[in-house]
Amino acid sequence: MGYRSAFDIIGPAMVGPSSSHTAGANRIGQVIRQLAGAMPEVVKVTFFNSFAETYKGHSTDRATVGGLLGLRTDDPRNREALELARQSGMKVTFATGRLDGYHPNCVRVEAQEGPGDAVNAVGVSIGGGRISIIELDGYKVRMSGEYPTLVLRHIDRVGVVETIGAILARAGVNISHMEIDRKRRGGEAIAVVELDQPVTADTMDSLRQGLPLLTIKQLEEV
């Protein structure tokens, strides 16, 4: 999980007060909003470890909700995110807990109801505003939010990875990182593919046609 860009160090531009506890939390919220595909209406947010100890002082709660509302890290409206959520019809409850063996800055977001999909994800904020989504609906994944990202739900089958690679190669799109996980052999599976550039609607169609897909989503970098 290396730091690769000058802007991992100088940046993000953000509202304070903490890059890990405010900006990172906001970015986790933004990714989950995109995974749901729409603003969730009932959300449970559980803060663990260092997040649990200090989330109020760092406005981690407001920042996470700001991200779920689609606000960027440097949007001053993050300050009023809890009020904005109420106005927008998003009902959020907060809890705290301890997760041993996990990163100190850890949050679980359960988007339970709304026009979009239900999402149950664990995100960690690893420093300087960088994040990783490490669990998604029970799958082990790794998603940084730094790249356009494809999230494919498919049936575990021989050749899926090769087909994804071939279709993206035909489109001239390079894969920067890829993770796969499955519920069981031959069962439901997930592929998270971070890309150097977003793919077109045509390429999305090719993926739909060429793979045993259940769903496919493309996320923007946050």
Place this chain on the structure above:
Amino acid sequence: MFTRMKELLDLASEQKLPISEVMVQREVEETGKPRQEIMARMQAHLATMEAATQEGLAQGERSPSGLSGGDARRLRDYYASGRSLLGRQGDLAASLALAVSETNARMGRIVATPTAGSAGILPGVLMSLREHLHLETEALLAGAFTAAAIGLVIANSASIAGASGGCQAEVGSATAMAAGAAVELAGGSPDQVCQAVAIALQNVLGLVCDPVAGLVEVPCVVRNGVHAVMALTAADMALAGIESVIPADEVIGAMNEIGNAMPRQWKETALGGLAVTPTAICIRDRIRGQGEGL
């Protein structure tokens, strides 16, 4: 991406380039984006940094918690009166660093350098040197990229998160980044940049992250002010030809070891150090009582 100061130094000497340029070229290579776009992005960050210093100096008000605010102005007015013990240059850097950190505490806009808790140090040093060294925008951009290269090395071989490595990972990294940038802006060699990094980091080893009431205010704000001056002192030592006996990469290794061994209560949990002093406990209880209004 960079993991050793030695690697930066070798690249700079082979190509006869300053470290800032090594960083810019690597960024172009790594992202595939045009140089112009990368420069424009950093320029926007510099503008945000400068606005944060101005906002902090203009705002005399306290933060919502009442724990910080107004000290940047206080220090500026003091050195303007001619009574400064340190001298204007150091106090200027410190006041600008305080200004950014105060803006951060009010949930104002800042640039994480490398983090929000340590966001005052690099702008404090860069903006204070602009006047002193008559720097144009291009030079400030170079300073920011030198700082980025140093930060990348530390992030990839130790840590830049208080929750992982304590305050040495945040304020310590920022101090090393600013010290190295200052050396390059003052015309120092890439080797002197490394010396400044080694000298600066040796003086922050073991620094714990113990924020009162879990807020990024006490001691974070004054720590930014003091460490902006430390960055300048480390830069001056390196420019004077002082060499660190322990090479920069080994100092970073020590920082990593100390960060890993550091107990959890000193890593941004607000469960130790200054955060559990009697006064801090009173403050914490008062703030918790205020609840959501904060």
